[in-house]
Amino acid sequence: MSSNRLVFALFWVSTATAGSAQPAIAGEPDAVRQKELVRLVRQDCGSCHGMTLGGGLGPALLPATLHDKPAESLVATIYYGRPGTPMPPWKQFMSEAEAGWIVQKLMSGFPQ
């Protein structure tokens, strides 16, 4: 169930990242949901990571700081949190596919 979905999300992220030249990807959140996710990341993730994602109590989430990190582990960090740190799990607020979309956008430059 949820681990299968995660595997799917990871697959989706790696495809999405590899094919970043493609304009739209099947399974991408619709425009309304994308707007909600962007606001969630900027405003609520931003309370620790900074509204510009340049870092705060949590680390920076800019392409330059994320480029050497595997997308799968970033998706898992969003979805399940990171025990031992203040990073909480966000799974009650988004699907794994949506976490994957966020990671893809973070790595390529997050929308305003």
Add this chain to the structure above:
Amino acid sequence: MRLFLTFLLALTLAACAGPQLRGTGDLGLIIERASGHVTLVDTTTRQPYARIGGLGDLSHASAVYSRDGRYAFVFGRDGALTKIDMLEAKVVGRVIQSGNAIGGSISQDGRIVVAQNYTPGGIKAFDAATLELLSEVPAEYAPGRFSKVVGLADTSGNRFAYALFEGGEIRVTDFSDPKRPATQRFPAGSQPYDGLVTPDGRYFLAGLFGEDGVAMLDLWQPEKGARKILEKYGRGEEKLPVFKMPHLRGWSVAQGKAYLPAIGRHEVLVVDVATWKEVGRIPVRGQPVFVMARPDGRQVWVNFAFPDNGRMDVIDTLAGKVVHAFEPGKGILHMEFTPRGENVWLSARDDNKVLIYDTTSFARVGEIAADNPSGIFFTTRAARIGF
């Protein structure tokens, strides 16, 4: 002399054409986090009177005031320190002092403004008049390792207390010789996330994220070291996820009890400040972020972390429970009481409004438009220790 008097008269006439002579005791500012603006407000008329832009990234920005309440020092997330003249409603000084800042404080004598920084981790002292850099103290807790600084608070004798998130220590830096600061270090515990000083300036408390409890240093007897209080408040219970860190500054002491946000549980902790023992817990409707007492201490107002940040709970300290719970707006990030507490101002970020409530009737008595408002800071902070 006559020439001088004529000059004065000319000045007076010029002043008549501009803003009228007035005091600063009922003024304040609202941080508009997304657009880099502050809106200056009058708490008597409950209206804005000016808006100033170009302040950079103001997410998590905070402000302190000169002792006369005329100047606000705004600490931006991007490391900018901006000095604003509240009467002339303009920027009179600005320095980019670090890459990533989290707030600041002003000294007891009002001459030194100290900024606390995440990157590079440490504190920096500035001349309050000129914003000239006086000195800095890096938060190096092990060779080559620097910590984020949290919880900076002013205490007596131009000393500042703060905590190191990664370093797990409380520090007290004495700026009585501002160019040659002296720092004492005290082991505190795992991951202090914020700090506060009690209203009398005696105790510095650092909330711990990495373990249950709060580290406390008696600033009257620092040689005794930091000790832990509230060590068992969450023992053996699974913590709830924390989607926003609580803030301790602006904390509450009322009737000999302190009211603190629990972390990872939907409760306000009640502590006897004579013994520093827990004497109660009050269930609330989310992870508390700000737990602030009305100036008379009769009420404690609580806002919450995402996803419950549309809610407010009001605790009656005599009854020891929540007596009013409501949903004033979307994304309630901060609150500020008028000097004697008849009103409270709430920033509703996602409604782009600041909402003004009567604290007795709980009726809404006004609102002000603001772009993604966050912190609200009134000039009465100028005279309070730890604000």
